[in-house]
Amino acid sequence: MSALWLTAAKQVVAGFVSLLLATGAAITLAPVAANADSAPLNPADPGTPVTVTADALPTVQINGVAWSQVVVGNTVYVAGKFSTARPAGAAPGTQEVTRNNLLAYDVRTGELITSFAPSLNAQAMVVTVSSDGSRIYVGGDFSAVDGQPRARVAAFSTATGALVPDFRPSMFGQVRAIAATTSTVYIGGNFTAIGSAARNGLAALSAADGSLLPWAPQPGVGSTSGNRVPNNPALNASTSDDIMSLLLTSGDTQVVAAGRFDTLNGVKSTGVGALDAVTGATRPFAIGKLLTNQGVNSAVYSLTTDGTRVFGTAYDYYGPGNLEGSFSVTADGGNILAINDCRGDSYSNFATGGALYLAGHPHDCGNIGGFSEQNPRINKFGIAVSVAPVGTVGSRTLTNSNFRGAPAPALQNWFPTMSPGTYTGQAQAGWSVAGNDQYVVYGGEFPYVNGVGQQGLVRYAMSSIAPNKVGPAQNADLTPTVSAVAPGLTRLSWTATSDQDNANLTYRVYRDGDTTTPIGQVTQASTWWNRPTLRFTDGGLTGGDHRYLVTATDPAGNVTSSAWTTVTVAAGGSGLRAYETTVRADGASGYWTLGESSRSTAYDHAGSTDLGVGNGVTVSRPGAISGDTDTAYRFGGTSSGIVYSQNATPAPNTFTVEAWFQTTDRTGGKIVGFGNSRTSQSNTYDRHVYMDAQGRVIFGVNSSLKRTVSSATGLNDGKWHHVAASLSPAGMALYVDGKLVGSRADTTTGSSYNGYLRIGGDRSWSGDSWFNGQIDDVALYTAALPADRVANHFSLGSTGKPLNLAPDARFSSAATYLDATFDATSSVDTDGSVASYAWTFGDGGTATGATPTHPYAAAGTYPVTLTVTDDDGATDTATAQVTVLAPPPNVTPTAVLAATSDGLAVSVNSTGSGDADGHIVTYTWDFGDGSSESGATATHVYAADGTYTVRLTVTDERGGTGTAEQQLSVFAPVIVAADAFNRTVTGGLGTADVGGAWTAAYNAVRQSVAPGTGTFTMVPGAQVGSFLNGVAENRADLVTTLSLAQAPTGNGLNVLFTGRRVAVNQEYRLRLRFQANGTVYAGFTKLAGTGTDVLVGSEVTLPGTYTAGTALRVRLVVTSGADGTTQLSARVSPATASEPTAWTLTATDSTASLQAPGGVGVNAYMAGNAVGTLAVNLSGLEVRRVR
Template sequence: MRRTRGLSVALATALAAGLAAAVAPQAGAISESVAFTADDLPTWQTNGIVWALAQADGVVFAGGTFSAVRPPEGETGSEQQVANFVALDAATGAPTDCDLSFTVGSGTATVRAMAVSPDQQTLYVGGYFGAVNGTAVSSVAAIDIDTCTPRTGFNAAFPATVRALAVTGDTVYAGGDFTSVNGQPRERFAAVAAGNGALRPFTADVDEPGRAIEVTPDGQHALIGGDFFTVNGQNSHALAVVDAVRGDVEKAYPAGFIPNTSVVKDIDTDGTGFYTGNEGTGGGVFDGRIALDYGTFDQRWRDTCLGATQAVESYQDVLYSASHAHDCSSVGEFPDGRRQHFLAQPTTSTAKLGWFPDTNDGLGEGIGPRAITISSKNGVDYLWSGGEFTTVNGAAAQGLTRFASTGDVGAPTVPVIGADAVEPGKVKVRWRTSMDDDDSRLIYKIYRNGSSTPIGTVEADSVYWERPQASFTDTGVTPGSSYSYRVTASDPAGNTSALSATASVTVPKTAEPYASSVLADGPNLYWRHDEKTTPYVGDSSAGDQSGVMSGGPALGEAGALTSGGTSFRFDGSDDRLYSDRRTTVGTSYSLETWFRTTTTSGGKLVGFGNNTTRNSGSYDKHIYMANDGRLFFGAYSGATRTVNSLTRYNDGKWHHVVGTQGAGGMALYVDGVRVARNTAYTTHQSYAGYWRVGGDALSGWPSRPSSDNFAGQIDEVAVYPTVLGADRVAAHHQQATKQGDTVTSVQASEDTYVNEGSKSTAYGSATSLAVRGSSGYEAYLRFALPAAPAGTTLTGAALEVRTDSSATAGSADAVTLRPVTGEWTEAGTTWNTKPALGPSTLGTLTPPAASNSGATAELDVAAVRAALGGDYGVALTGTGTDALWLWSSEAPSAAGTPRLILTFSPQ
């Protein structure tokens, strides 16, 4: 995606000159190349469909089929009666005093096309109507813009609907349903004099309706589009280039260039070429956009997204389009699913830019937006759209909407984060990238232990169909200590999300046996299924291929590993996971996971497919279970190729399964042992797609189970870009039974502090603890220590505390930790009765400077080890004069309670 940029100097200067806030919001940065924010502005609404837009000198003209306009939702004002037309101020979105009524004696009048003369003096309107403000016309009218009145000298007669208009200095071109103009034969395209409407010699007769017409910048060629199959008797479907004077065909487009099931709905031009918006019906349709060059009139690029493009508008090297795009997988973007009604892309390529305002489908045919125009006023640009929508960006807005080049006020969504630590000295903080409708590149800041100063900043790209994981590796951590992390997302304008939820992790003293073994073999996806919240599934590998939950698998069930962790339970109905980034698979790969089930309906455990939430159309490289519990590993290479187990594994026990494919063929391993192999099956189907867990299509595969979806637990999914050897598969299986570190959190059972300034006062019920050298405060903590688990020894002990919410809670003075040797109670201890302390130092705490911030201090492991199985007291003392205030065990939130983090490692 594109990086983000600031506004131009000219625009910034115009804003600095003092534009009114209601007209021109404050400048903000938006996606590079995109000229508009995605934040819709308050705009007057219609009670019907807007089919056409045009603009002149800061006024936007809207025409269609509607009888009233009303103020924006929630704003004051009265509804106004109109007749299929309204003129609006581009900057305020409110009607001007230009009032035109387009009516017809019988039937339903409608405005379908509008164009403004190059001198901005005349508005030409086409559609189906017989009068304008009572003045008789015939489906085309010329309007004097300055006086807002029909030009009576313009007398062109079109006996049927006009659907497209284009204007040069002396000629008006029209396309539509008509077969004559001014009583003379003209089949669906014609040209008349701009001054009086007299018929021009231009003849470009077509056999089906005309829907679009534009003239090239040099005035030499007319570009026509519609439903037709012939032009002047010559084969050319939906699009043709004709001479602007005579109408002779200069470029025909043969059958297949645009499929017979598709038509051209709109054409736009710029200095480099022209663009078509296309709509199709039935199979094999083309619904996207084509860019063509002048000179040869050949195709520059073709965007094959599906979803009925209604309007295209080129502006500042970006093509804006209105459609209901629902499937752009053919150009490497979003798969078939939700509809997106506005898109922006460079005029040089099909790649979508980060601009995603949206509407609903709305009224009528359920198309959404149908027209676009761009107007400027007071140095601000406005993109206007009209159509049949009834909501914009999720809020009520009918028929009209607009977006400005300034005023980006929308903050990115809050990041969804996780953290894990597999080896000593490193924490991987990871998050699903956020979504911002007008910024594809966002800035993320990572905060540790409640500090207000970030420990790192990461930039990452995301669009709504691809929000890949971003990550930050924190190496400033101590083994055996716990850390908490939060992340914010900001756009370049400074709009910042709220802090994410907290992700906490304890850094191990020794590497986790299974996870470190997996990571040593270089997976490009590793989902450990230890999440506690939905819908994000974190990737512990360097590939950062996070996942998304669909359907809602159950979280937090006991996992497959002896060392701990959790698994996901899938319901066999609609619970699935899919990777958040479209990818391809090389010639060699391996799939690995653990599962436990008693199902008799089978289902897919893990595989690759070309869709996300829906069943895929292409699907292979998968491991699935038959109804009888046998496991199959399959890939498609012109036919389904599988190897399978003879043993049944739906026995309610945890099993480890690996499938590999490469130059040596396919192999299937279960519980560390190879159970099937075929050396001839070396290839698979090549396509871009997504990793899927828990379910996807299985139609056509051997021993197809009753269900595509797996019912049971799945844990520790990994995908490798290489073939795992038999020794590594066996090693992974063996490591799963090994015990890693056991981390125990022990909350203080009692705590208090004493105050030299109030020597007889007990503070055992206080919500805070205090430490200072002069005048003195000391704090005391008591912990009930567990015994070491069998086969382990204590390798780490850390004290975790948190400053309270007072403004002066932090301190610049170090705190010494010492053992408490004397007797004391929480309720009865005062300065006068404070306990004796041992001479040794257990550790040193460096306090945070801010309030509500965490801090950790390593304790003498040998001293704590000797006290396991009994009570242990720790004193916090100081020599400085800057008091430290900490939450006590009586704190309103348990997150601030002092605690010991004990790490037990295998002996």
Template sequence: MRRLGAMTAAGTLVAGALAGMGVAAAPAATALTPPVAMTADELPTWQTNGIVWAMAQSEGVVFAGGTFSTVRPPGSAAGTNEQSAVNFAAFDAATGAPTDCHLSFTIGPGSTATVRALAVSPDGDTLYAGGYFSSVNGVQVNSLAAIDIATCTPVASFHPGISATVRALDVTADTVYMGGDFTTVAGQSRRYFAALTTAGALKAWDPQGDEPGRAVQAARDGSHVMIGGDFDTIGGADSHALAVVDTGTGALTKAYPVGFFPATSVVKDITDDATGLYVANEGTGGGVFDGRTAFDLSDFDQRWRDTCLGATQSLAVYQTVLYSGSHAHDCSSMGAFPNQRRKHLLAQSVDDPKLLGWFPDTNDGLGESIGPRVMSVSSAGGKDYLWVGGEFTTVQGAPQQGLTRFSNGPDTGNPTTPEASAASLAAGQVKVSWQASLDDDDSALTYRVYRDGSSTPVYTTSGNSLPWVRPQLSFTDTGLTVGSTHSYRVSASDGTNTSPLSSTATATVASGSNSYAAAVLSDGANLYWRYDESGGTFAADASPADDNGDYVGGPSYRQSPGAVSGSSTAIGFNGSDQWVYSDRSHPRPAAFSVESWFRTTTTSGGKIVGFGNTTNGTSSQYDKHIYMTNNGRLVFGVYTGATNTVTSSAAYNNGAWHHVVATQGADGMKMYVDGTLVGSNPQTSNENYTGYWRAGGDNLNGWPDQPSSGYFSGQIDETAVYPSVLTAAQVANHFTLASAPADTVTTLTPGEDTYVNAGAPSANYGTSGSLAVRGSSAYLTYLRFSLPPAPAGQTLKSAVLRVMTSSDPTAGTNDTVSVVPVTGAWTETGVAYNSRPALSSTVLGTLSGATTVSTSYTVPLDVSQLGGSLGGSYALALTSTGTDAMWLWSRQAASQANGPRLVLTFGS
């Protein structure tokens, strides 16, 4: 039972849970993603030197019981600054420090005393404590005691005889309900459940369980009691682990026969709010139920159930959220995280089992290494607090034993710093990608992208993330000057707290599409890792699907040269504990192609790329993979209850880059190496499970010619996955494009530039820092470049003129500016309007919309007109027919980088 006890008038209670009691709900915390209303920021709290099993609260005081002997301040190591606290301590809910209430729960020599259950009477006057002990502050008791809260003394007249440990308590105005290991109370038979008057007299209530009780929760209307534990029968009737019984007699009123919960699962905790009851389960062995179940109060029927694995020990409701303590390690059955490192604190809506964005964490700790064991919500000083006790010895990775607490605000935790990547795969564009940040109490965050050190973002967006789903977000920066280099940084904000800026991601703007990457994308890749990162855990996805990867184990970044000529770097894996996995889970593909480049000299084999059902560690389901045997041969395999493979006859561990593509569809399985089909298999099916694409290694147990290692030692590059079957022609084209010569990009500055002015027809402006264009009265600008010859084997693919408007307030223009060849003679220092050269009628390119000052603009030019002038001098003029002047920086400007540029791209 985890119902809230009495609170001061200044306190606030669970909204909804205490509706109708005249107490207002606390305002929602800021910077939290609703309905979460507790921050994940752990507060300074005193610690114990042992396990906290039980909690209750009253009027801003939190009572903790368990198996411990001392408490110490936050930050103090075990054995330092300790105060005696024998299995019990009372704390100020607001400060986390002990109060002056000291009780010692003890037992005779040869036994270990423990407090396992605490509950406060509805009037807030009495604390009931259950467990295994024989005295409290020297007053003789027998595993159950009543404590006068005002004086912090045991009630001497309350001493019913309990034959064994009391593990659960709930208190109404006139009754103390309890469950545990006992079989007699006050000398009378009571098997595992019993009720007493608040004065300690035994009542007739007798559910008659056949195994120990662990949880009791009385309905608020006084009509029923829900009980939980290890039992299989109540009153001789089949009701496993959970039952609803009559308040007066304990007779069974609603049964949950074995099968509702598996026989291997027991109930550890029950709590409630105004509309429902919530049950925590723990299981042992296979086929267990370890999660949480919600029941409607009207009929005690199930409202929802989650199926996370990792025994749930404790529950607490705050506002409309159910908080739980467990060691959840696998929630894949309900669409959340696969089997991985344990998460000990979770949150769900009382109306929906979906996990919410609240993930503070502890470690497993002492005892059974389960972590949290108990929760309690308390209020003090106008704030609400969620207290957690248990076996843990760390909270959020820092030392903190037995106790911790959280509040409803303020939220002070920053989101994690984004990891960003930038790449230019198309002319004039840079795609900036970053992995969504984590915030333990904010799943919805706002991201801002900053370019070239500016304090003003060029892009703002929002995105959701959870610890097991950190999707890639991206922004495509367009209209950039070919050949220019730009840097980007990204921040994440929860609305109140903002992360530091990401490390700088830099890209040089391409003049055209990377031919290999363009083919991969045009052929439909929905995952494309190019491995250009310089560190971190984020592997950017270049495909439109934004299916980023997560690096594990710190592989060797930026291995050069990569597999594709003139392109990206590769990633290096050590063959033992390094890999990359897709952040997003995927259903079984009916048809697919998986492609990668690799280079190795290993004789231990390993998986190059494949599909598995987990992200961390080794998968228990794994197929749709390409692996290398110890002798360097490649195997493509899928599983259908038996292994189905295609194996190469040749070995490929010769230290050279090789290209492998595996496909499966209606025409069966095929594997290509270096553009050529090396084998096929008619199998059209594969194993059906939700999984993750992984490169660098995973399980290979049971597969033919199983290598010494499931993990690949070598370099991998350009991994892509397609939701369709690539044709032989497409595969061959990819292989061919990878070795095509890289484009050559040349950026030219003008050897001469100037302008002429019809208003001053004899004036020369050859030394001016500015250039001007207007139709009437006329300004014309002239530029002369020395064009290089085309590199051997390449032709001119593109030409882009870049100009920048000056800082003059009138520098922008609403008119269209044309770029035309100059056919007459001129010199920078000699030309004036009266001696201006003749111009061609051919328009090489036009510029419109150049309305902003101090801004770079680009004009793509017709390469067919420039191609014949390569290796010689070429002059351009900028003209207009309108009346709105445009002012540009010239090559003589103070910042020469702002002057005109001509960017030429040569390629095959």
């Protein structure tokens, strides 16, 4: 047994093809537009860029909403309104740690960065990074960070995570937008003043100290006439000029602002405009004169840039706005590059790899060729469009026609499912999207992603690093409908499924329980809203029951299967016919062999439109096809001798109809045509092939006038003849016995009406209505069949031998500036194979092969010609114009280095380095002593004390370099105290290796040393401790390892590390409060003349919960400055992990009596209501002098 191939339903301009797709009612399916996904057919096509997959990667979760994100190196900073974070997979309320409105996580793992935990006392609305990557700036509604005053804006070091102490502007009103260079910070929002100086929502600050700069553009409000919120006249009478987003472009010389305003400095700039970065003057920005989004109900919400383009998103809610999607414009001048006219507000955007990812709630992208409004409504909270324009905006624009016909991007096949949340009460999912060239990260209030709990934050990745586990959807429509259309022949049809991140799926058909070897397969594009019908014909079957199963497989190998379907087949089939195979291969959308042995139905062997048969038809007459036993119909020349379709459809204007006929009748008659009556004589009819009384075959189309082309006379000679007639934009053509016998170019359309396919009879323009003779193998096509295909059909049908058909040359191209790539793998040879490919590139260059590349020397448009040759020597050519552009000047990468030293050892990293128009390929370090290293991070140990210049050089993919330098002073460590506790002592701690004897201050009897460990044995209510009074330091760096052998009980246990003890009850300490529930609080305290602990700064909660036996690395640095102030810094982290660079907490204090040098020590106190004993263990204590 063998099988025919699969075919997919195609769109035409209704008519014959719509008819052929009908069973009980007319069905018209659109062809699926080219959609990119994680594995597009042509990754080089800018209209189908490679996207990230829809796999939701495990990511830290939050208990609120994320408003803004920025990716710096491998760190994602998240600003929003939340109070806790928890690991991926953890249910709400479990495994939570405190994170107040700001956090950071590793984009590669999704894990929370434990060393970055600032506490903001109100929501943060925006987080951004300075142009050199050295700082992040955060804005919002907060008034304090870690207990320190910060009026709605703050800065943090990306190297250390520390709050920048000297950046403390005082904002009066919300900060919602920030853009920053190394020297200037531009602020936007709805504030009215900074300090005592008035500012209307826009201002510039010095990055050095937060002082106000003269830059003061004036946004202005617009008309309220477009506001129309139902039943809310007060809101409709309101207006706003708030700033919602800021962006630096053009080498940091221009600030682009977006928001609710209508003017900037009195110049019309609705929703978006450009400002001079120095003077604040308004610059030309064309799209601001076309947008109408302004006021309280409409705005331009976000802005991003890729260096040369500015991308923006917009929203409108019963306001005057004319855009809810996104736009792409030139950074210089704001001229339109692409308009994404999806309906449904868009809040954030991020462009990478040729795709623009959007966060919002689109529900209708029909105006750019995507999904239309569904009933009930379907929102897609995360989508992607191409950066490149591929079409135009349709006529259904919002509010006005300003964007009709504008260049439009292509909607991509990337549809992860992010569920709307309830936290804000706005039923949204994503509010923010950011990323890099490997990851795309969304933030918002969604509780689930792809049906799995993942609250507020999620990552997606390129397929090379993603799980690739999101597969085709399971649909009941995938189960095939199977019909036995003839003895030994079955016909299957099913509806394609869809995939969240792959448009092109491979469908395989299996028979009779064999799921190893498919009997047919095809790759077909589909989307969730456009799932075409696929069909398959299986022939040469034995009589009896046969079962069929269909699978859908995506490019990653994920498979979805249908259920098995059983059909009973009559015996007697003779296998597949060569002629039928060829007709289907040439794209027949409907094909009736007219070989049935009963008169009830004429089965469609290419589609699913079976035809009715009149009583005047005789079946099982000898057929036309040479060497073929399939039979023909005999038409009796009466009104009942007809074959007809069952449902009316619009008449087509592009088609080919072909048939075989045989007659000796001298009255003529209709062979095949289209008319407005199903079985009686039509009053409106054309697009018909008929014979006149002289034996001429005539093709007629009524295009206000009756237009015909005809053959010579004498075709009523009793022989089988082949006829094919086509109508297309090229005109009319008539072929008889494989040769063109007539054509005309003045007729390209026919009458407009709904009608039926008629075979064997209906009114005609000359001759009888009813054909008297045999008709066989009628086929319809959705295009004008090429002449060589017509000739081949005649040759195969009349002699049994096919002609050699010329191949079909096809190619696509893509260009990255001057470098062009070409792909001719879509070229085909239907009766053989393509043997060779030859190219000319229009500049004198040539190449061979299916997928060449070609570098052009200069920008321009070049004619590229492809010649393909098949295995029998036939050729075909295709020519297309290819435009290449000169590359823009390379934006050199930015090098940002961070260095930390520990004695003579230095660790360096390049966090914050980046390349605005590409990516960094190499990192080279020069340590200033003749040594060098490579890589994004490095370590080095100097041989001697000194000050060295550390230089980082980064190189991008185009050879551009950026450098950064830092003077670094290193010193061999001065060890003022050290104790490995490598001895055995009871009744105290004995003598340290360096620093002298330990002096027991409390409960010496409960102190002991065993090799490697010093131990305090605690009992309820006891205080135990010792000091190294031989140390006298005011710049001490103390490091030790602490563990508790048992879990605390009652009110817990305090362990205090003294970094400076000037005298009894005169000391600075780090206090760790261990609670019975595993919570650990860390805070600085001081004793200033009494035994009462006084908190210095605020306590922080350490991440996670403490379990007995866990070793903690504790570092306490206590240093005095010349100004009489002591700086306190501490890190507490798991001893088994690398020590973080960020401090767990910092504080300052200037108590005069504590500014002298002092000793160091450790003591502990156990609550009086605790139970039993508890061992506090110390190991490896060391104190260095900070230099």
